[in-house]
Amino acid sequence: MSTTHPEMLAEQAYLDAAHEQLNRGHADAEVSLQTFVPGDRATKRALQRALDILRDSRGTGALIFGRFDRDGESLYVGRRRVHTDDKDLLVVGWHAPAAARFYEATPDEPLGLELKRTFIEEDRRFVRIVDEILAGSAAEASGPSSAGPMISDALLTELERSRDGAMRDVIATIQAEQYRIIRHESRGTVVVRGGPGTGKTIVGLHRAAWLAFNDISLRRTGMLVVTPTVTLLSYISGVLPHLDVKDVMQGDLAGLYGGDAQLRSVEKGIVARTKGSAQMATVLARALQQRIGSGQDAIDIPVGGDRVHLSAVTIDSVLADVRARDLPHNAARELLRDRFAAEIHRAYVAQRKEAQRPAVANEATIRRLSAFTNALDRLWPTFSPEELLRSLYGTQAWLVGAAAEVLTADERAALYRAPQSSIADEPWTLEDLYCLDELSFLLNGEVITYGHIVIDEAQDLSPMQARALARRCPSGSFTILGDLAQATGHWKRDDWSELTDHFSPAVSIEELTIGYRVPSSVLELAARQLPLIAPGLTAPLSVRDGLDEPSATYVPDASLLLTTAWAEAEALVKLSMSVAIIIEDSTYHQALEALRALGPVGDGLAGEFNEPVSLVPASHAQGLEFDAVVLVEPAAIVDGDGQGRRALYVAMTRCSQTLRIVHQHELPLGLEALDGTPPSAFLEDAPDEPPTVHPDPDREHLRDLIDQLDEPDLTLVLQLVSRLLSPTDRPLLTLPKAQLDR
Numbered sequence: 001m002s003t004t005h006p007e008m009l010a011e012q013a014y015l016d017a018a019h020e021q022l023n024r025g026h027a028d029a030e031v032s033l034q035t036f037v038p039g040d041r042a043t044k045r046a047l048q049r050a051l052d053i054l055r056d057s058r059g060t061g062a063l064i065f066g067r068f069d070r071d072g073e074s075l076y077v078g079r080r081r082v083h084t085d086d087k088d089l090l091v092v093g094w095h096a097p098a099a100a101r102f103y104e105a106t107p108d109e110p111l112g113l114e115l116k117r118t119f120i121e122e123d124r125r126f127v128r129i130v131d132e133i134l135a136g137s138a139a140e141a142s143g144p145s146s147a148g149p150m151i152s153d154a155l156l157t158e159l160e161r162s163r164d165g166a167m168r169d170v171i172a173t174i175q176a177e178q179y180r181i182i183r184h185e186s187r188g189t190v191v192v193r194g195g196p197g198t199g200k201t202i203v204g205l206h207r208a209a210w211l212a213f214n215d216i217s218l219r220r221t222g223m224l225v226v227t228p229t230v231t232l233l234s235y236i237s238g239v240l241p242h243l244d245v246k247d248v249m250q251g252d253l254a255g256l257y258g259g260d261a262q263l264r265s266v267e268k269g270i271v272a273r274t275k276g277s278a279q280m281a282t283v284l285a286r287a288l289q290q291r292i293g294s295g296q297d298a299i300d301i302p303v304g305g306d307r308v309h310l311s312a313v314t315i316d317s318v319l320a321d322v323r324a325r326d327l328p329h330n331a332a333r334e335l336l337r338d339r340f341a342a343e344i345h346r347a348y349v350a351q352r353k354e355a356q357r358p359a360v361a362n363e364a365t366i367r368r369l370s371a372f373t374n375a376l377d378r379l380w381p382t383f384s385p386e387e388l389l390r391s392l393y394g395t396q397a398w399l400v401g402a403a404a405e406v407l408t409a410d411e412r413a414a415l416y417r418a419p420q421s422s423i424a425d426e427p428w429t430l431e432d433l434y435c436l437d438e439l440s441f442l443l444n445g446e447v448i449t450y451g452h453i454v455i456d457e458a459q460d461l462s463p464m465q466a467r468a469l470a471r472r473c474p475s476g477s478f479t480i481l482g483d484l485a486q487a488t489g490h491w492k493r494d495d496w497s498e499l500t501d502h503f504s505p506a507v508s509i510e511e512l513t514i515g516y517r518v519p520s521s522v523l524e525l526a527a528r529q530l531p532l533i534a535p536g537l538t539a540p541l542s543v544r545d546g547l548d549e550p551s552a553t554y555v556p557d558a559s560l561l562l563t564t565a566w567a568e569a570e571a572l573v574k575l576s577m578s579v580a581i582i583i584e585d586s587t588y589h590q591a592l593e594a595l596r597a598l599g600p601v602g603d604g605l606a607g608e609f610n611e612p613v614s615l616v617p618a619s620h621a622q623g624l625e626f627d628a629v630v631l632v633e634p635a636a637i638v639d640g641d642g643q644g645r646r647a648l649y650v651a652m653t654r655c656s657q658t659l660r661i662v663h664q665h666e667l668p669l670g671l672e673a674l675d676g677t678p679p680s681a682f683l684e685d686a687p688d689e690p691p692t693v694h695p696d697p698d699r700e701h702l703r704d705l706i707d708q709l710d711e712p713d714l715t716l717v718l719q720l721v722s723r724l725l726s727p728t729d730r731p732l733l734t735l736p737k738a739q740l741d742r
């Protein structure tokens, strides 16, 4: 056992000394603060900061988690730097270049290390010591199979810890391929791609921490981490504070827009795609332009007893001049206001001169006239983004003008929405929020910016969201995390360039290949979806064995789905596992109520993961992780709105130990091997088959194709199908009876 490691006592003494030194530094800083003479604000701030850092560093993650020896010298690696009063280094921070070898050395490539040691610390006591590289002896490492990747005992121990509803930092066991990306030197965009559970989120968060420590300029410009949903945000948000990184903003996509509108509804199909497309930016810019009045009509403004006339030509020329400055809408209005007042004043002075009377009003007087403001409003109106978008959606003629030659008639029609009686009742969707963000920028030209942005699950970003993020990071410094096969939204892509084109010209694509979450048997099963959803992609190599093989339970009646899922979940909880019951979105709220009648269940949609069992809608499963997943009715997930098969792939790859499926309908393509159900349960003419069975889109598509076949081709297909099916297989597609009879 590692507790009997021969150097345990000596190492514990070293840890105690480091803690003591930290406490002393803490006490010193406190004394300095108390004895401080008021007046010197800079010193006070510096002391306060020192105190905060010291205070924060008590009690959170491990103070020391690694050591390596080289050329007879030992270096201890930990969460933060600790040195003695004489400035002798006791612990080097993991983010310092000096710590690099700890991560880069592997048993295969020890990089001159005589020893690489990992400590497992609990409550300031080392409970285990794992030596991974030992000069002159075989490395202590193992793998699930001889063909699988090598994993150290330290990594194995970390992976075996039960999930508890929140992502943890894994700073002690970051692997060499991950470390290289974490400290990637690119100032442009780094795309980190890889299959489910390869550590993309881990890499992104640790990279943010790395940059926070190593790039001083980011302390001024700031950093942002963005997740698609609040569910994922609540799952990952503890990692950075745990790494002593406090100044990084973390938010979900819906929280990025800072205006009045709140997310209230979900957009589907063509409406979502149209609103999220890059063309929408053109539509909105045009819509705004079309609100700027032309100066075709001359204007008369009463100034004192005079009527001052401004010709259409003069107005046009002022408008053209202001437009040419290319300013944000509201800044341009300010300029127009000045220019317009100056023109009226000039005309007024000329008129008075001609009448041989002195000019009484000045430009300020003119600007205060209500007739002036009314005329200005007609020429260059002001509105909030919400007012503008609401009335654009509700005005057919305006939509036609703004969308001409940019959107198809169907896309344009999809944008129409009758306004609610009050703007507060508008059913704003995520796609609307990004239209509002675009409009807000067109109107004000201002947005909070960051020096670096990390985007998790970026594969689902719409072009409008990409634009919004790009304008928040003018330096173009991004870390983009994602997996194109897991795109479950409205944007299926074959290539990252479609997205990265929005961010910066300098793009590095990095790949993670080892899966740390999903057991190999589950990954193998899930990978059967890949040819259908992302033919170019392969599943990662898993380092996990998991508890058991994935299994499926057939229930003859839909009313039994939830009770059976609950029974599965309860049994898994008894094994001390965290469990997610994943279900198709439209049945979520009903299912939550039904399950809560059976026992405590966390509302995954609201990011509540503190119960042993959580319910999660399939569309919010991205990025999450549980020991066990109980998947309810996969056929319904495949047929749900959006990228059903991709959602299934995501849902299946959330578990680190076991996957259980409960179903009444036929299992979707790729999962048939699990199905022990009698084929008669799913025959098309079976009496208990309800007419509302979700049609499998692949099957429907095949049916359409078959309908189009002529006689010789049909015969050929039938021969092929009959040769492909073994006697025990149920047909994957049921040919229309009429054609079978032909």
Ligand SMILES: Nc1ncnc2c1ncn2[C@@H]1O[C@H](COP(=O)(O)OP(=O)(O)OP(=O)(O)O)[C@@H](O)[C@H]1O
Pocket: 155, 158, 159, 168, 170, 173, 174, 175, 178, 194, 195, 196, 197, 198, 199, 200, 201, 202, 203, 483, 486, 516, 517, 622, 623, 624, 625, 653
């Ligand atoms: N170096 C590591 N040491 C220990 N655990 C790790 C390591 N890298 C990743 N993991 C673990 O693997 C799991 C998956 O990591 P993560 O969520 O970052 O993967 P992902 O690629 O973002 O997955 P997905 O594509 O499904 O969102 C997490 O539990 C994480 O803690």
